[in-house]
Structures are given as structure tokens and as C-alpha cells.
Amino acid sequence: MSNMIRRYGAPLTLLICLLTAFWLLMLVIVPNITLLESSFRPYLPVADIGGPKDVYTAANYLKVFNGAVDVSFLGIDFQLPVHVLTFTLTLFYSVVVTLICFMLAYPLAYFMAKILSPRSLPTMFLLLFVPLWVSEVLRAFAWWIILALKGPLSWALVNLHIIDKEVRWITGYNGVMIGLVYTYVLFMIFPVYNAISSLDSNQIEAAEDLGAPWWRIHWRIVLPHAKPGIASGAVMVFMLSAGSLLVPSILGSTTSQWFTQTVQQWMLDALDWNTAAAYAFLLLLMCTLFVSLVMKIFRVKLSDIAN
Amino acid sequence: MSAGIDLKNVCCDFGNFRAVDNANISIKPGEFFSFLGPSGCGKTTILRMISGFIEPTSGSIQIGGKDMKGQRPNQRPTALIFQNLALFPLMSIWENISFGLEVRGVDKATRRAKAEALLEMVDLPGAADKMVSQLSGGQKQRVAIARALAVEPAVMLLDEPLSALDLKLRQHMRAELRAIQKRTGVTFIYITHDQGEALAMSDRVGVMSQGRIQQVANPRDIYNNPVNGFVASFVGENNIFAGSVSTAADGMAGFDTALGPFRARLGEQAKGSNLKLYVRPEHTILSETAAAENSVPVTVSEVSFEGAFIAVHGKTTSGQTIVAELRNDGSATVPEIGTARFAHFNAAHAAILPDSTVGA
Amino acid sequence: MSAGIDLKNVCCDFGNFRAVDNANISIKPGEFFSFLGPSGCGKTTILRMISGFIEPTSGSIQIGGKDMKGQRPNQRPTALIFQNLALFPLMSIWENISFGLEVRGVDKATRRAKAEALLEMVDLPGAADKMVSQLSGGQKQRVAIARALAVEPAVMLLDEPLSALDLKLRQHMRAELRAIQKRTGVTFIYITHDQGEALAMSDRVGVMSQGRIQQVANPRDIYNNPVNGFVASFVGENNIFAGSVSTAADGMAGFDTALGPFRARLGEQAKGSNLKLYVRPEHTILSETAAAENSVPVTVSEVSFEGAFIAVHGKTTSGQTIVAELRNDGSATVPEIGTARFAHFNAAHAAILPDSTVGA
Amino acid sequence: MHKLRQTLARVYAGAFIFYMLLPLVIMAAAAFNDNKTPSIVPWKGFTWRWFEALWADARMWHAFQNTIFVAIAVSVLAVIVGTAAAILINSVSGNLRAALYGTMISTILIPGAVIGISTMIMWTKMGNGLGTDFILFKPGLHLSVLGQVSYIAAIVMLLVLARLQSFDQGLEEAALDLGATHAQVMRRILLPHLYPAIGAGAAVAFFQSIENFNVTQFTRGGADTLTVYVFSKVRSGITPTINALALLLIGVTLALAVVYELKRRRNASLEAARDAEARRAAALEEAVI
Amino acid sequence: SSGELNFTGWAGYDKLAAEVFPAFTAATGIKVNFKELPDQDTMFGEAKVALEAGGMDVTEPTIDRVAAWNSNGLIQPWDDSKLAVDNYLPGLIDGNAAGMARADGKLLFAPSNWGTESMVVNTADAKLSSPPSLGDLFSADNQATLRPHSALAAMGRYLDGAGKLPRPWMDGYSDMAAMTELWDIALAEAIKAKGNVVQWWSGENEANAGFTANGATVGLCWDSTGYNLRNDGYAYVAPVEGAFAWNQGFVLMKNAVNVEQAHEFAKFVSTPDGAAMWATAFSANPVGKGGYDKMGPDVAKYYGDFLTAETSAKLWWWPAQSAEFLTKRAEYADKYKAA
Numbered sequence A: 001m002s003n004m005i006r007r008y009g010a011p012l013t014l015l016i017c018l019l020t021a022f023w024l025l026m027l028v029i030v031p032n033i034t035l036l037e038s039s040f041r042p043y044l045p046v047a048d049i050g051g052p053k054d055v056y057t058a059a060n061y062l063k064v065f066n067g068a069v070d071v072s073f074l075g076i077d078f079q080l081p082v083h084v085l086t087f088t089l090t091l092f093y094s095v096v097v098t099l100i101c102f103m104l105a106y107p108l109a110y111f112m113a114k115i116l117s118p119r120s121l122p123t124m125f126l127l128l129f130v131p132l133w134v135s136e137v138l139r140a141f142a143w144w145i146i147l148a149l150k151g152p153l154s155w156a157l158v159n160l161h162i163i164d165k166e167v168r169w170i171t172g173y174n175g176v177m178i179g180l181v182y183t184y185v186l187f188m189i190f191p192v193y194n195a196i197s198s199l200d201s202n203q204i205e206a207a208e209d210l211g212a213p214w215w216r217i218h219w220r221i222v223l224p225h226a227k228p229g230i231a232s233g234a235v236m237v238f239m240l241s242a243g244s245l246l247v248p249s250i251l252g253s254t255t256s257q258w259f260t261q262t263v264q265q266w267m268l269d270a271l272d273w274n275t276a277a278a279y280a281f282l283l284l285l286m287c288t289l290f291v292s293l294v295m296k297i298f299r300v301k302l303s304d305i306a307n
Numbered sequence B, C: 001m002s003a004g005i006d007l008k009n010v011c012c013d014f015g016n017f018r019a020v021d022n023a024n025i026s027i028k029p030g031e032f033f034s035f036l037g038p039s040g041c042g043k044t045t046i047l048r049m050i051s052g053f054i055e056p057t058s059g060s061i062q063i064g065g066k067d068m069k070g071q072r073p074n075q076r077p078t079a080l081i082f083q084n085l086a087l088f089p090l091m092s093i094w095e096n097i098s099f100g101l102e103v104r105g106v107d108k109a110t111r112r113a114k115a116e117a118l119l120e121m122v123d124l125p126g127a128a129d130k131m132v133s134q135l136s137g138g139q140k141q142r143v144a145i146a147r148a149l150a151v152e153p154a155v156m157l158l159d160e161p162l163s164a165l166d167l168k169l170r171q172h173m174r175a176e177l178r179a180i181q182k183r184t185g186v187t188f189i190y191i192t193h194d195q196g197e198a199l200a201m202s203d204r205v206g207v208m209s210q211g212r213i214q215q216v217a218n219p220r221d222i223y224n225n226p227v228n229g230f231v232a233s234f235v236g237e238n239n240i241f242a243g244s245v246s247t248a249a250d251g252m253a254g255f256d257t258a259l260g261p262f263r264a265r266l267g268e269q270a271k272g273s274n275l276k277l278y279v280r281p282e283h284t285i286l287s288e289t290a291a292a293e294n295s296v297p298v299t300v301s302e303v304s305f306e307g308a309f310i311a312v313h314g315k316t317t318s319g320q321t322i323v324a325e326l327r328n329d330g331s332a333t334v335p336e337i338g339t340a341r342f343a344h345f346n347a348a349h350a351a352i353l354p355d356s357t358v359g360a
Numbered sequence D: 001m002h003k004l005r006q007t008l009a010r011v012y013a014g015a016f017i018f019y020m021l022l023p024l025v026i027m028a029a030a031a032f033n034d035n036k037t038p039s040i041v042p043w044k045g046f047t048w049r050w051f052e053a054l055w056a057d058a059r060m061w062h063a064f065q066n067t068i069f070v071a072i073a074v075s076v077l078a079v080i081v082g083t084a085a086a087i088l089i090n091s092v093s094g095n096l097r098a099a100l101y102g103t104m105i106s107t108i109l110i111p112g113a114v115i116g117i118s119t120m121i122m123w124t125k126m127g128n129g130l131g132t133d134f135i136l137f138k139p140g141l142h143l144s145v146l147g148q149v150s151y152i153a154a155i156v157m158l159l160v161l162a163r164l165q166s167f168d169q170g171l172e173e174a175a176l177d178l179g180a181t182h183a184q185v186m187r188r189i190l191l192p193h194l195y196p197a198i199g200a201g202a203a204v205a206f207f208q209s210i211e212n213f214n215v216t217q218f219t220r221g222g223a224d225t226l227t228v229y230v231f232s233k234v235r236s237g238i239t240p241t242i243n244a245l246a247l248l249l250i251g252v253t254l255a256l257a258v259v260y261e262l263k264r265r266r267n268a269s270l271e272a273a274r275d276a277e278a279r280r281a282a283a284l285e286e287a288v289i
Numbered sequence E: 001s002s003g004e005l006n007f008t009g010w011a012g013y014d015k016l017a018a019e020v021f022p023a024f025t026a027a028t029g030i031k032v033n034f035k036e037l038p039d040q041d042t043m044f045g046e047a048k049v050a051l052e053a054g055g056m057d058v059t060e061p062t063i064d065r066v067a068a069w070n071s072n073g074l075i076q077p078w079d080d081s082k083l084a085v086d087n088y089l090p091g092l093i094d095g096n097a098a099g100m101a102r103a104d105g106k107l108l109f110a111p112s113n114w115g116t117e118s119m120v121v122n123t124a125d126a127k128l129s130s131p132p133s134l135g136d137l138f139s140a141d142n143q144a145t146l147r148p149h150s151a152l153a154a155m156g157r158y159l160d161g162a163g164k165l166p167r168p169w170m171d172g173y174s175d176m177a178a179m180t181e182l183w184d185i186a187l188a189e190a191i192k193a194k195g196n197v198v199q200w201w202s203g204e205n206e207a208n209a210g211f212t213a214n215g216a217t218v219g220l221c222w223d224s225t226g227y228n229l230r231n232d233g234y235a236y237v238a239p240v241e242g243a244f245a246w247n248q249g250f251v252l253m254k255n256a257v258n259v260e261q262a263h264e265f266a267k268f269v270s271t272p273d274g275a276a277m278w279a280t281a282f283s284a285n286p287v288g289k290g291g292y293d294k295m296g297p298d299v300a301k302y303y304g305d306f307l308t309a310e311t312s313a314k315l316w317w318w319p320a321q322s323a324e325f326l327t328k329r330a331e332y333a334d335k336y337k338a339a
């Protein structure tokens, strides 16, 4: 702080601090605390708010455990509360989306960072950026058109005689995953690209000079170096996927349900803002825990992320 | 375990820019050979062609008598040490050193033993389990050498390996590198733009400029008998006089300049019109009386104390500055600024040379 | 327009690390004074205290006889030239130069005229409307000087201003800087870790180590009469012998070493037990026969050609290496490796010195 | 072998770009298909009618206006707050820095729905607490702005911080040493250096705001933004007017991207010319010495 | 009279703004500020907000929700004397409906239009039993588009009709214990048949897309969906169990500022012209006597074909559903979706 005053003088320092405080306090911390507070209060008719029924309770959270459904996984049958199931599936498919994004992005990021000539790079970025700038709704919508039963994909495959009857592509979580991968793969490409391009090409050449085949160069040199970038991309893709509402709403099938949709149901269908708050908080908490756990396992720090 | 290298008419183009132009060199097995030249003259390009990262546009490269065309870097008996060393920062020291063995499928115990032996050899025992970031510059240097030696190359290629170190350490590492080369007997090809390094370490030096090799010779010949002005100026200081040859006989020539006639050795390649006379400051003498030949009256304009020697600058009547270096051992008297002196030199110490072997 | 500077008992602590320890120096108006020392010895810290970016922990700083306590950088008659120059990349050259006037509210036409005049003075006419990125390293250097001069400082503070340039340009800029200092008469305080620079340019040099000023003297005295081993080793090369004083008289002393008895000058601060004998390689002579005193038999172990001189390494029976530097002017014969010689030196050229003025 | 791998990489990159662009092309093409459902198969003939329908869609235009207002407000706020935060982060160190940085970054990772809900709840509760009917405390687009700023400011902060890290503090000191005041240093030295990042930040903030759905959905009250409107339409996929709109948006985006790219190239060539001049000057210098 | 009215209604019915409001303004001089919302859950939420923020005078929920709106303190009764209560077709606010439309004898609900939710079938591809039954929605031969909670009710009524329930389906609407008992059974059956559900719908447009883009052959949808698809090879048919029926109307916000204008508005929609226009806009049925006559021949024919004496007699009005019931219903819907 004294460093700042020395550099910018007291009035400017104060202004800077106030602006930052407004952001962090009024727009981030207090809203989340309010959210947390609301989540511990029951949903009551307007007349009862502030009345004797308005007490702190964890009931909203416990609603996740209502309504058990039968689940069969790896041949084991068991019961799981329906929202827990939804939540688990949301996490699971978010992880799958993250993995697919990584597998798609890594070769491309490597190509851009180490093979493509620097002169073509801006063009490459431009081409990749175009879909990013087109709104998420429209991107999901584009896939909805493509994947429709009578859409271009079925049409093309039928006419190429690869399939003989139109196929419904949006089944289970297929549509959601396709949409999420398409929408968020760029969030994997850029950090991984950044990480790889910060790798000194001499290291790759040194490894090659020492006799390493290409796969070992990737395994021993490029991947370890790109780890923070990969972690950063993975966290972004995972969080964005798990928190996405649009894509599951547009590309969901009759058997896919995303946890954000459940939250939205509480909010907008059941009008129970308190339970919605509890669910929203659960989503935030669990995703954060999950990400921290994974980051711990892979030994990456938050500061490596979002570079 | 050591091999010779032959470059025959090697050229390398990047687009329509010729980075290396018709290089012909034969490096002997076990030799310590340096390429010396200013930045951008094509040194790294030559090294990368030898190691296989770049294919020559034309010409052939042989290592140990075998044509290397089409051989990938990992198939050549060379090991490259990069300018920035390119140690793997995420591996420990011993993993770095044994990486070349790891990719050859050598088992861990053997690798570890070999790494320790090599660390012993480069005088870094006990560093095996450290990380790269824990080492100092000179220690990293040694690890890089150990890593390159681990794959038992016939030729070591070193691209300005000392340029990142500070002066004292650089001088220390020179001796060490030279010693390792002697110990292992491997052919070393060394790149530098530091004339001191090239002269002090090498068996032979190839001086390059703008993609062309200007002179290949042992250090003494490079310094004492440069073939052209580029080599003379790049390697050491000079007083330079423009003029033209008047008479020539027995390798000596008369040379007419604006300051009067001089006499000096006539360089082998000194043909045509663009000739100059070069004489080194340490061969330039200041005295109170004129000498018989090669003598110019000057006024002392600056005296600069440089430690082991004292540089005295004299201005001629035409305004040219002539520098004489005196030893700081009490043997010479240092003139005051403003006094008149005669700068002169022995004709055997001066040479008449063309600017450069090629065009500019 | 030029002022003297007095540091009295100046200390500077960072946390509990003492970066500058009790500095006492008096710099005269119009003097070219250099601080010389290895990296981290506290040079920059001293400069930043003079310019006002750091307050001394204790002691006082006077500029032109006025105590500077509490004065902000923009209130002191100093101008600082930064190691990386710190030119404003988004302003044109003339805006850079006239920035100091701009913030003082000088009108545009005057500023422009002043900038052009200064550009003239630093030999860069016509560069006013260029951008910083259009200039070469040497030109940037000059712009930085012009910018500092624009505010008409009484003291110019230069923090390793040449370290980013390459060797030849650095040597050229030395002369230029010195000339500008002479022309303007401003007091220059110059920081460097390059002994050549400090010796060649300065009126006086202060050699620093670990926050302490070791010696303040003119360049010749620094080189020829270092007060301690640190100064001797940091400024130039040495052959060093450990031992102890046996007899002392008239500033000369006998010195017993493992290689036998030597005789040499006794340094002023040479007290206590931790003494060594220092002699420079250029004062070390190799001959076929033993000399009367200060003579050690050696076997030539390495000959290293360095251009203007040839370094001959000799090994003593105890394994110590003694280096002798011969001039490469044909006057000396270079012995072969393996031949036996006697290394000797004149007692007047050798000095017995303590390691360093303070502790380690 | 090596060549083969390079070729494969190129093919892959080409396929990837194809994958990225194809949906957009299909979506755009469907805007011209005279078919009630948005698709390109079966192709029932070329038509402009979806553009006409779009032109006549007053609700869309209203939503569009809202979107632009929100986006401008978000850009302005996020740039101010984000820049201040970046400067703050850059000047503190240790635990405080880690904590601040962590909090700021985490806003990017909070699911939009959570941000939307928490923003909405806090401001309405605050309104209730203060017993005021003041519009600020009711759901509406102003809350969407605040909600969006809460994470978009972090993006701006990262952009500005990256730029700040390439800033040489020596420049500030040099300016101070030359007699400048703190405000002058800020205005003449620091901010000019940050302008590119601030500009980029404003652009990113603008586009992020335009495309925001999750936060807006929960905070907007009854007002529509383009995304929300499009979403309500998309769920039905009822007519290709939406494709017409998409095509227009893509067109605008592309045009902006091309303009940006041209500008960048011009700057790059200017920069290259300067570098070349510097190199020439250096070569000359070398020759002279 | 004059002034303005803040009306919050259903989105997606373009004719309201294009034709009905101008006609109303022409007739009364009152300007309508129309805010569109996609569904009545949103309206409810909006109303909660408006209770504090204002800006909403009248909105348009279905009759079964009126009790919930009232218990949340959102609405106030209409003044019968300022409406033309006699204009309404019989049965909409009296008889069975009176229990839901009134509280303490005061009228809370002024009908605007009403309609049915029944089976839309692809005439070429749907495999229907004869007569068509709600069970056809769960037949493996058909691809269905449904909305989860309606589908469960349909399943319940189908099972009820087939005598496979331990007690009448209607018990579930009044007794929560009965509800869980009955809905458990319906859910289990529905999940067994879930494989052929190809799309969920929650609004008009989505239902439409379920058939056209996603290839559904049957669906349990609003009559408007059937109407919109009538020329594309789809028919709107009533199941043997009877079609679902809903009744939609205006409620007056407790803090409405334009109360006079609100009454004018509700009255206008009960006139033959007004009712016809409103129903046309929704592709639904008019509430005012003489309304059908004023609607286009196309609409009149469509409803004429569907609403025979028999199907009219069998209409199954959605019962009122308590908040507790709705929460539980949502839970069943979630389970159904998640299965």
C-alpha cells in the first residue's frame, strides 16, 4: 500500500481502492452472502415473511435428498435422490466435455504454437474467434438445426448411404455434450496455446536431438510444461459447462437434465427463490470443491489459472 | 567416438535470403573448431544444418565420412548444446542428464549411475537430485554438457553456450570446456561472437560474415595475419589508413595515404582498389622524435586508463585519431594531453588488406 | 549549474538487510564520479537515495550543500538515467525530451525549440519526430541523456546506462558520455559493474562491496594501489599467494608462503593475519633462469592466445597455477607446454593486502 | 515421417476450422430457405422473407436497443472497475495480492445463474431493508448490468493486468524524476500504456455483455435483451427469422473482426518499418565506429 | 373513459398487439401497455415483484392458479357491477368453475378464453387404438411430445379409466397422501414407456417443433398446436377419457392503479367481438356468448369438428392445485425427466 501511495499519490490510491472495493463487496461478496443467507430461510407467502415461520433452517438444502429414483450403474442397482442424480450427471458430463475439449484442443494448440508460421497465426485466430464472438444461443441453435431429426446431418448421412434412416441425434446427453464442446472448446485452446507457445522450442529440439520420438517429446516435455495452461483451460471449460443453462435448455433431450435447469425450475417455475438460492449455492460449492480437489491432485495453483 | 565433419558447397536459403553461402570446411576428428562472427552471420544456421534441424538448400554434409542427407537429428551422432542450454526445467538434474538414455530404453538404475558418473566428470557431484532452478549459471552449463555427453556423441555442437554467463564465470568456463574436450576427445564445434573466446579455446577458427566464411586458420594466424579488413577489425582493434599501393615487392608494399607514404606487408588477397592499411594499437608506438618510416605527427587528445594498459589517442593534422596502447607496467611514460608526438609502427606489424573477401 | 554531493554516514536497510552501510563520500561539483562494484552491492540503492526515490535509514545527503531530507524526486536538482533508459515508448523523441518541461507548463513552441537544441547537442539532429522504436541503441542512449539534460539538473545520475549495448558501441559511447560531461560541466555520478568503463571514464571511482565502500580514488590508484584483495581482484587479474608477513620495513615486507619467501609492498591496511600477496599477470615474467628474488619454478601447463596478449599458465610444484601475460608483439618468446620456467616478479609490482576492509 | 506428421497437423487444423465454421454457415444459409422450420434441408427456394419478418419484429428491435444500452453500461463500468483493480493488484504483494486475485478470478468461475440469483436477491433485499421503492432495488436491466459487471470486470482486469506487467515501472519513476505529479504520471504515462488493453477490455466486455444469458435471465425483471429474446424464440425454432438475425450478427462480427485485423496489420507493418529503421540505424552505427 | 392499462400477458400471440388492443383502444380510448411473458409461472414471479414495484394492473393466469395467487396476496376481487357478468358462456365462472373463480363470494377471475389440451396426431404415422386413448401417448409404436406433469396426469387418468388404480385419480388433488400413492404408480408406468418420448415441450412453439423438427407422431398438446398444424398432416383428436380443459382469465393486481380501465378491459373481452378477437389471437375458444359467430370460418370449423357434443361432455377441467401439490408435482416431473 505504501508502495502504491508512493507511485500514485494518496488521492488516486484511495479512488482505486474504492472502485475495487465497490466491485468486490457490492457485486461479489455481499450478493453471495445474501444468497447464502436466503438459502437458509423458508419460502413463505409474502404475508408470512418476517413472521414466526421465518426461521433459519437447512430444509432448502435437504430438498436435494427428496424423491429417490432407481439408478443402475455398472450393473449395480441403487437408489439416488433425483436431484443428486441430476447433479452427479451434470458433473460427470461436464468432466467428459472437458476431456473431449482437451483432446480436440491440444493438437490444435500445439499446431498453432509450434508448427504454424507466425505470419498465418493472426488469420488462424481470426477464424477461430468468429464463432466465439457469435452468441452462445446462436451457436447452440446452429447445432440444434444440424442435429434435428430431419436436419442436414441426417440428410447428408442418408444421402451418402452411411445410414439408411434419419437418426435422432439429440438423445440422452449427446446434444448437450456436442453443444458444450463446440461452445467451450475455444476456452481450452487459448490457455493451452499460451502455455505451449511459452515453451522454448529449443527444449523440443533438445529432446529430439537426444533421440526422443515425437510421442515421448509430448509426454515428457510439452505436456508437463503445458500443465498450468491445461489446468486453466480445464477449469474454465468445466465450470462453464457445469454452469451452462442455455445449451442444456436448447440441446437437451427428454432424458437429459442439467442441474442449472433444476435451479431455474425452483427459481422461475416454483418461484421458490430460497430453495433456488440453496441449490445455486450447492452448485457453486460442489464445483469449487471438485475443481480444488482436481487442482490439488494435479498440483496446479489458482494463480496459474486464467493467464 | 569422435568424427570429422565435411561441409561441401553448403548453402542455405530462407525464402530468397541466403543465410549460408557456399561453405566449404573440413573439420578433423577430435578438433576444437570455432565459428566466429557477428550476430546474424549464419553461425547458428550452419550448426543446425550439421545437427539436422535444417536441411541445406544445396551442398552436402558428411559426418565421419557418411553423408547425412535425410537423417533426422535423432539419427545423427551429434549432440547440440543450445545457446540458452534448453535444460528441461521440470526434470531433476539426473533425469535431464539421462533423458537421452531414457528414450533409448535404458533401465533406471543404469541411467542413474551414468548420470552420477557424468556429474562427477563435470565436477558437480551430489547435484543429481536438485532441480534445474536450484543451480547457478555455471552449474547449469555443466549439466548441459553432461546431458549432451550422456548419449556419447561423436561431435558436440555448442551454440554460444557461455553467452548468458557473466564475465568472470565465462572466462572460468572457457578453460573448463577446453579441458572437457581434451578429456573426452570428442570433436567440438563451437559458435561464438566473442573473439576472446574463439581465440583462447580453439584449435582452429572460422571467421564468418554475412553467410560467407572469410578465413579459416588457427587463432594466431587469425589475429596476426588476417586475410581481410573484416577479419582484422572483427578480431581486435586497428588503426586504419585508406590509400593505394604504390610499389610492391617480396610481400611488402609502399602505400600512399593522405598522411604520407607508408610501408607494410601486402595481404595475400590484397588486390584491386579497395585497400586499406591496418595496424594494431599495441603495435603503435608514440615517441618524441620521428621514426625512419611509417611515422605520423599527432597531438595527444585523450588518455584513457584501462587497467592492464593505457590507451593514448592522438589526433593527426587531418583529424584522424590514432590509438596507441601502452603497457601499464611503468615501462612506458604516458604523455600529457596536448603534447605533440610521433605515432609510428614497424612495417612488419602492418598489413595492407582488402575490405572483405566478398562484395560488401 | 553543477553541484557537489555529500553523503554522511548514510545507511539503508531493507527489512533487516543492510543494503548500504555507512557510506561517506564527498563528490565535487563537475566531477565524473563512478560507483563500481559487483551486482547487488548497493550501487543502485545509493543512486536512488540521492535521487530521492528511497529515504536513507540514517545519515544525511546533501546536494549543493543543501540537506535533501524529505525532498521528493521531483524537487531535487538531479536527473536520473535508468539502466534500461526508460524512454516513454508512446511519445515521439521530442516529446520525450521535453516531458520535463511539459510538466512544468512550458509552452509547446519553446519546448520544441529546446528539444531540437538538445538533439543537436547530443548529435542527433532531425530525430525530433521519430518514435523511440525507430532508434538504434546508441541513439536511444543519447535521447535519454538529452531528456535528462532538458530539466537542467545540477547532478546527473546514471545507472549502468551502457549495459544494454554491445561491446563496440559501449566503448564508443564511453567517449561520448565523457565528452558530454565535459561540455556541460554537470556533475556525473555513474554506476557500473564494468571495471573498464569505470577506469576509462571517471575522475574518481568508488569501489563497493556488500553495501560498503571499499576504496575511493582515481582510476590509476585503484588499479595500481588497491587497498585490499577485493579491490585488487575485482579490478583486473591477479596471481595470489597465501602466507604471512615475516619482516616489514619502509613499506616493504618479507612474506612467507608455501612456495618460499617473497618480498613485496605492504598495503596500508595490511594488518592482522588474513593477508595475501597479489601480483598482476602482466607483471609476472617467465624466464629460463631463476631470478634473485620472488622467483618460483613452474611447468608451463597451458598457453592461451588472447589476441593482444598471450596468457601462459604455469603449474608450481604445489599445484597452484600462476599466469603470466606476454605481449603479442613478437617481443616475447612463447614457451611450449611442458617446458620448465621460472615465474618471477618485481617486488614493487606486488602488494600484500588484507582480503577486504570489512569482515568477509 | 516428420513431413507426414506436419501434413496431418495441417489437415487437422483445417478440419477444426471447418468444424468451427460449418454450423455458422448452415445457420446463415437457413436464413434464405423458404421453409418454415429453420434448416437447409429440404431446400425450398431462396427468399428474403425472414429478413422482412425480422425487420417488422418490433419486440426484437426493442430487445436490441436494451442490449446495446446494457452492453455500453457494462463496458464503461467494467473498464473503470477492472482497470482500477488491475492497478491495485499490480501494486500489492503477498497474501493480500493472492486473496484479492483469487476473489477476482473466482467471479469468472461462478456459474452465471448463481451470479444472477445472488445479485437479484441482494439488491431486492437491500431495497426491502431500506424500505424504498427506488428503481435500483428492483429487478431490471440495471441489475443485469451490475450482475454482468461482477464477472466481466475480472476479464478486463486480467487483460489490463497482463498489459501492466509489461509496463516498466521505471517509466513512472522517470516521469516523477522529471518533475511530473502523480496525476500527470497517470494521465501521460500509465494510462496511455494501458489504452490498448483498455480498448480490448471494452470490446470484450461489450461482446460478453451482448451474449450474456445466464445472469440476465435472472436479473432482467421483465425486460428483454436480444439473447433472452432469441432464446425464447430458439426454444421453439419456430421460424428462420432468428437465422436472419444470426446472419446479421455474424456479418457485423465479421466486419468488425476484419476491420480490427486490418488495423492490426497496419500497426504491425508500421512497427516493422520502425524496427527496420532501428536496425538500419544500428548497422550504420556499427559501421561508423 | 381514457387513460392506460398495464397488462402483462402471454408471449407468442402476435394478434393481441396487432389487432385486439387497437380495437379496444378505438372502442374505449384506453391505451394498453403490453408486457409479454412466456408462461404463467413467470407471470407469478413478475407479479410478486410488481407487488412492490408496481407497473402491473392486470394479468392473465389460468383458473386453477387463482387460489394460489390469492393466498399470496397478489390480487383483489373484481367489482361485479362494473363487469357484464351475463356475457360469459355458461360454466366458465359459475357451476363447477365457481369454486375456483370466486373467494368468499367475490369474483377474482374474469375469463378471457378457454381451451383444451388433447392429442395432436400425425394422421399418416400415428398408431392409434380405437377409439383413441391417452394410452396411445405411451405406446411404443408412437413417438410422443409431452410436457412432464401433463403426461403424468394423462397416465393417471388412463390408468384410472382402465381400472388399474387403487382409488380415483381425482383423490390426489385433494389429499396429499392419496396424491403420492397415485402419482407413484403413474410415474412408474410413465417411466416404463419413456423410451418413445422424443421431446418435452413447455410452450406453444416448442410443441410445434416437437412434431415438425423432431418427428413426433403423437403429442398431448394445446388445441392451438393442433390448429397450427392442421394443414401439415396432423389432426387434433379427443381421447376416450376426455380432453383436458383449461380456463384462462384476468386477475386484478392488489396494487393496480388503473382499476377503472381494468374493468373496461375485462368487460370488452366478454363482448362477442372482444371474446372472438381474443380467442382468435390465442387460437382458442371465446368466453363471450356469440363469440364463435364472430370468429373466422376456419377457426369455427376447427373447433366445431373437435367439440362435438360427446367430447364437450367429457371435458376434464384441471382441478385447483395447492402450492404443496405443485411442489410435489414438480418433484414427480423431475423424476420423470431424470429417469
Ligand SMILES: Nc1ncnc2c1ncn2[C@@H]1O[C@H](COP(=O)(O)OP(=O)(O)OP(=O)(O)O)[C@@H](O)[C@H]1O
Residues within 6 Å of the ligand: B014, B015, B017, B019, B037, B038, B039, B040, B041, B042, B043, B044, B045, B046, B193
Ligand atoms: N527460420 C528462418 N527464417 C528466415 N530467416 C532466418 C531463419 N533463421 C535464421 N534466419 C536469418 O538467417 C541469418 C543467419 O541467422 P543465424 O541464426 O544463423 O545467425 P547467427 O550467426 O547464429 O546470429 P546470432 O549470433 O545472433 O545467433 C539471420 O539474418 C537470420 O535473420
Ligand SMILES: Nc1ncnc2c1ncn2[C@@H]1O[C@H](COP(=O)(O)OP(=O)(O)OP(=O)(O)O)[C@@H](O)[C@H]1O
Residues within 6 Å of the ligand: C014, C015, C017, C019, C037, C038, C039, C040, C041, C042, C043, C044, C045, C046, C193
Ligand atoms: N526494495 C528492496 N527490498 C529489499 N531488498 C532490496 C530492495 N532493493 C534492493 N534490495 C537489495 O539490496 C541489495 C542492493 O541492491 P542494489 O539494487 O542497490 O544493487 P546493485 O549494486 O545496483 O546491483 P546490480 O548491479 O545488480 O544492479 C541487493 O541485495 C538487493 O537484493
Ligand SMILES: [Mg+2]
Residues within 6 Å of the ligand: B043, B044, B045, B159
Ligand atoms: Mg545464433
Ligand SMILES: [Mg+2]
Residues within 6 Å of the ligand: C043, C044, C045, C159
Ligand atoms: Mg543496480
